[in-house]
Amino acid sequence: MPAGSRLDETLRAGKKALRTLPGALLLGSTGARLWADYLDPVPGFSGRFDFIHKVNIPLLFKITNNLAESLEPCQTEWFPSHLLMAYTGNRLSLEERKFITWNDCAVSCQTWTNRSDEELILRLETYGDSFSERIENYLYGLFNIEHYSFNVSGAIAVSDPTVFEELRLKPGETKAIIVAAAFGISGQDDIALLKERASSYAESGYTVDQLVVNQSNEYQIWFEKTPTFASSDPVLNKTWTYRWFLLRHNLADPQYGHLSYPLFYEGRSHKKSKKPFSKGGWEFSKLINLSVPLHIMDARWYHDPVYSEGPLRNMKSAPGEDGMFSCLTVDSILHSFANFSCWAAYKLFLVHRNTEMIVDLLPAMKSNISAWKRVNGNDQDHLMIEHKHTRTGKEYQPSYWYFHQFPKNPKDKATYTHLKRVDRAVYHYLNTLGVAKLCEATGDPEAKVFFWQAEEIKQDILGKMWNEDTKFFYDLHYQTDEKAFVKNIVGIYPGWAEILDDQFNGMIEHLFDEQEFRTKCPFPSVSADSPAYSQEGGWMGHFVKGRNGCVWDGPTWPYTNSIALDALAKESKRRNHQFDRQFAYYLREYSFLHFMQRDLNQPGLVEHYNSATGEPLSDEQEYNHSYYIDLLISHVAGxxxxxxxxxxxxxxxxxxxxxxxxxxxxxxxxxxxxxxxxxxxxxxxxxxxxxxxxxxxxxxxxxxxxxxxxxxxxxxxx
Structure with a gap:
């Protein structure tokens, strides 16, 4: 077995396609800026393709033929580094392997056989007149992207230039064709460089098999800087491997605008129109500051810290108007979600000890904390008020509507109440503590101030949000401090923050109650005994964001599963390993979410799941807003x-x-x-x-x- 095939053989997955578009094939390999939202089952790169952000390019290139209008049914085999598509009919056969390289080349390696008694004619086609300029044996083109500040230029090279007009195969003849298209930012990336990149594949002289092996080997190189984990449990082993692929699949390096440093995307798919060159809808392929610390928790164990440091540097370079770390596209500074990026930066520092980076980032982290207090703080305590239910990334959690008896129309702003949220308060505590510890590590004299602030936040969380009768932490009315008696999964976050002692025993046990959080697919985002609990993500019997919308009133989310498991492990250790057995069970259940139908041969993680059945509720495979690697390192290996x-x-x-x-x-x-x-x-x-x-x-x-x-x-x- 070639060295580069190790990851490919471990994670190969047969056909992977979008649930909502069954014929839309997925591609594992991604470039620094170029990737496939999905591929049509045709030779070449037809489907929807994106560059830096969602741009919905419908066609890079494809090869057409005169003998078969459709190449379905075809066999497909998904590998992390490439996709295999094979078709055999009465008139022709085709085997194609295609991939996108890190330097943004779309490469198709095709082998055609004419099985008919007439000539097989093959032609290269591109999108409209986008690649109308031909110079010698190369095509040059441009995609205009109206909704971003960049346009995408490209160069196409082929192993046999006759495919530009007509490549003819006689009956019984077999022909291998290699087509490569290199893409860059118009005006920034030299077109001669793009031509050189494309020709390095199409005109390399390598066979199809050699090119595929080279791609597999090159893709494997990134994973040589990861730790390894092997155990007697194949579920943990394979999930570990898949989680490292998840980081690599969502790794991007736009080197443009507000995203000048590397980062991880929250996902490569999108809840957007698939209309060519459209923008409408929500996209995950940008810097989303909510998911940044979740990425860092796992990626900090990668041998090179550049990918964990990159998102922090991007946010530091483009602060929001109020000084907060914010979501970013290359062109825009967007809103800010609640997050624990400053704490994650401290955890990253502990592994790599990059003092220079911390000294550079500390002023921005201090500004982030000050902005939180200015925008979300209040005069009565050190807790944070959440004014918009979307800003903790857990929209439609029922506690916002508790004081209005869970109305049927949650979109009416008059029916929900601003809250002092447990999750934002815990994030605020951890961020403040993280900055204190980083100040201490770098000799910054403000360390004492931040340690004092963290202690004040901690005491307010413990003193105000805890309910002794029910042994749980609750969100509070923003004016009266009255508790919203809804058991959100974030009510166990104080255990994750390690601020509890024995007087809070009883909190973590809520995870074990079948009437609360021990559903068949744990952990629901709100306790199953809540009047507003909805396992599939509707609201009081109605969909408020569509069938696949994000509604945090019952579905299970990898995001909070990672934190809940972290909290459970820490509470077990604090209480003399009392809950190790429960942690083991829930860790495996979380692991199974990474595989369609719990089949280890079908890796794929989505955004959220039906908490009673485990059914995937969204269609964004390879979704990346949780952590897992850190759980195995910190709690299984210890x-x-x-x-x-x-x-x-x-x-x-x-x-x-x-x-x-x-x-x-x-x-x-x-x-x-x-x-x-x-x-x-x-x-x-x-x-x-x-x-x-x-x-x-x-x-x-x-x-x-x-x-x-x-x-x-x-x-x-x-």
Whole structure:
């Protein structure tokens, strides 16, 4: 097996298509700026294609033939690095492998066979007159994108120029054709460079098979800088691999406008019209500040911090009018969602220790906290008021309508109440604490001020939002502090923030109640005993945002599952590992969301799910607004990075063995392994017990899983 095929073979998935457009095929490989929303089942790149943001280009190029109008039914095989399409009919056969390279080339490698008794005629077609300029054996063109400040220029190269007019195959003849189209920003990317990129594939002299192997190898290279995880549970193993693909699939580097640094998109698909060159609707392919910290929680473990630092740098360079970190397109500074980016920046710092970056970002992070207090604060306490129910990213959570008895029309603004939200308050606490710790690490004298502020926020959360009778944290009326007695999933966020002691025991147990959060597809976004609970995302029996709309009144979301599992793990550790078994169950259930029909051969994560059945409720596969990798590192392997060293504290999730390897922290390489003594010695790990290696040297071992703390000095003993 070629070296580059490892990821491809692990995640290959047969046919992957949009649920709402069954013939629309998905493509795993993405460029820094170019990607496919979907592909039509025709040779070439027909479908909907996007560049930096959603632009809905309907056709890059395709090859037409004179013998078969349709090449369906065809066999398709999805790989992370490319797509295989194969068709065999009475008149012709075709095998095509296509992919988009990181430098924004759309490459199609086709092998045609004429099975008829007449000539097979093949022609290259492009969109209208967009590629009407031909110079020698190349086509040059331009797509006008009216709703953004850039236009897309391109160059097309082919392995056989006769395909521009008529490429004729005699009966029984087989012919391989390679077509490559390179795209860039008109006026910024030199057209000669685009021609060179395209010709490096189409005129390389490589065979189709060689080009595909090269692409697979090149795609694999990015993953060589990830940690590895292997265990006795194939569900965890495959989800781990898929989550790293998820980050790579949504990685972008526009190098333009407000997005001058790399970032991860929340998704590549979109809730938009598919009309050519249209803009209407919502798109996820931009910097969405709500999802930035979720990306960082996983991506901070990548060996190169540039992809985690990039979104922070983008937000710092383009602050909102009020000084908040905000959503960004290349042209626009948009609104701001509640998020914990400053805390995630601190967690990133602990792994990579990039002090220079932190010193550069600290003023922007301080401004972000000040803006929150100015816009969302109040004079009575340190809690944050949410004025728009969409701004915590959890629109239509029933607590906003609690004080109006959950009216049938939630769109009437007179029927919902501004709230002091638990999630925004916890984010505010973590952001403030993160800035305090970063100030401390860099010698900034304001550290004491931010530590004091964080403590005040903490005391207000614990003192005002907790209800002793029901053992839960609730949103508050923004004026009276009256509790909105709706158990939103965010009510357990204080456990995630690690601000609880024994007087708050009973909170996390709500996750285990079948009448509340232990639905068949946990965790619902609001407790199942709420009068406004709706498992499929409608509102009081009606759809308020369409069949696939975002409504946080009952569906299950990977976003909050990641935080809820983090909270459960931390509470289990705080309470002497009392809930390890429950964590193990919910971790596997969360893992299964990453596979269609719970089939490990069909990886695919969407935005939200029916909390009673597990049915995917949205059609944005490879969706990216949650974290998972960090859960396995922090709670299954048990590795936490602290200021003065590391803590090992794994949960017992009943694995026979596991090995977390190739973790790079503060210049050290860490490996953590475990094997039950009773397990066969034929498994990959030959040594019993729980073990820590630093730079291949055994530093710590114990016969069983256990907790221990190690200082940097202890970790670097020669």
């Amino acid at each position: 590795l936490s990075i602290e200021k003065d060293g590391i803590v090992l504290d794994p949960l017992n999730v009943d694995l026979d063995y596991f090995c977390l390897d190739r973790v790079k922290v503060a210049g050290m390489e860490i490996r953590i392994s475990y094997r039950k003594p009773s397990v066969s010695s034929e498994i990959p790990f030959s040594e019993d017990g729980y073990r820590l290696y630093v730079n291949d040297k055994l530093i710590f071992s114990n016969p069983t899983l256990c907790r221990t703390e190690l200082t940097w000095k202890e970790l670097t003993i020669s």
